[in-house]
Amino acid sequence: ARQLANRFGSGRTAFTGGIPPEDVFTTYGRSKVVVDEGGSLHRPITMRVFEAVGSGAALVTDPAPGIDQLFELGTEILSLDSENPAASIRIDRAMGAVAAAGTERALGVHTYDHRVDDLLRILLDVDKRPVAVQPARPNLVRAVERFAEIDSIACAETDRERWTPTSYVVWSHAEIVGRQISVDAVIVTENSGLAHDLVRLAHRYVICDPGISSTVRSMLSAGERHFVESLEDDVVVFDFEVPGYIVRGTPWQA
CATH class of the missing domain: 3.40.50.2000 (Glycogen Phosphorylase B;)
Known part of the structure; x- marks a missing residue:
């Protein structure tokens, strides 16, 4: 600016x-x-x-x-x-x-x-054989897919494999911590444990297993950020209520 x-x-x-x-x-x-x-x-x-x-x-x-x-x-x-x-x-x-x-x-x-038009061309060319039944999505993946504004996520290295078939930009703990960036959502599971420096990088949401939600809640409550907690598909979502679309600044004229 x-x-x-x-x-x-x-x-x-x-x-x-x-x-x-x-x-x-x-x-x-x-x-x-x-x-x-x-x-x-x-x-x-x-x-x-x-x-x-x-x-x-x-x-x-x-x-x-x-x-x-x-x-x-x-x-x-x-x-x-x-x-x-x-x-x-x-x-x-x-x-x-x-x-x-x-x-x-x-x-x-x-x-x-x-x-x-592109989609219709693809549909006309697609193989007519039955499509194999896809395995059910894990709860965490289904919960994240509810939020259209999530493009990027961060998680522990041990949890990264579950996000491999998805279209999200995925950062592991080691890749993102220490960089001057944030992600739309941080994913925390009971297996991965809670990394405070990772959770702080969440811009919109922290999404976690219920078993670790009390620890996440205590950590977020100790900070200054406002959040709303909800249960989505057996997953706890901490929503920072960040506006979904912001264009910063006003136009200037030549």
Whole structure:
């Protein structure tokens, strides 16, 4: 935020907090540039990439894996320099050309209609033989799947195998602790035990086996974060009630 204010002037930048989901389209439509910054928390690629580009703004975004298969970097969208984000943003004809090219690509091949057409083609080509019955999902996996906003999770190394068939970005304790990132949900089981430094990385939820819930509750109660506790599918969920969709800042004009 300070870099942007220094580069474009305090009179042309404003940072006032979040906006509700129903105002996202209007905000993007009034913006010349949308900065999508979130590091590993934006993997997999989220809907805001398509919302921003489809609204006519130039998108400057983290280079999430696979995004170069959807848009041409440098021509239709721009990569964000995480060390110097202000250097990635400019207001000129070249940026306008990026916005136009990105919008053309988004509306030409990346709308919901296009994805439905893709799905129908897959269904027409799919093997007609009966599909083998899939084994039941463990309670923890079923509980996590109830929350559409969960993209990334962290768990003990001993629990990582159960998440292998899922689509989540999964971090083990050893991989994530000590890094300056957080995850949507931290998963705690009776077998893995409770790692305080891991639980502190939860952005939205801590989800745990009932047998260890009292320990989790005591640890969270000792902190300053508000949470709501509930029982979902025989699993205890500690919900920090983080808003599901926040766009930080307000649009500025050239």
